[in-house]
Amino acid sequence: MRSETFMAIPEPVAPAIHRIKVHIRCRVCGETFILRGVRDGKGHIETGFKRCLCDNDRDFDIEPLA
Numbered sequence: 001m002r003s004e005t006f007m008a009i010p011e012p013v014a015p016a017i018h019r020i021k022v023h024i025r026c027r028v029c030g031e032t033f034i035l036r037g038v039r040d041g042k043g044h045i046e047t048g049f050k051r052c053l054c055d056n057d058r059d060f061d062i063e064p065l066a
Contacts, residue, residue: 020045021065026052028059 017038022045024033029052037047045064051057 022047023063023065024049025061025063026054026056026059027061028052028056029054034065 019036020039022035022037024035024047025031031052031054033049033052035047035049037045039045045062052060
């Protein structure tokens with residue numbers, strides 16, 4: 001029998017993404033959410049947050065946390 005050693009080829013490592021914590025408060029019902037997001041080229045923070053539990057999807061206070 002022949003024995004072969006499997007050599008794993010290293011995969012390229014993606015650049016580190018700096019995540020930012022964001023505090024989101026619904027102005028309609030007062031519910032709060034703390035999420036992590038990524039800042040895009042324009043300076044906006046994308047968290048994937050779509051709407052509150054009360055179906056509000058427009059009226060929020062959004063504050064980046066340190």
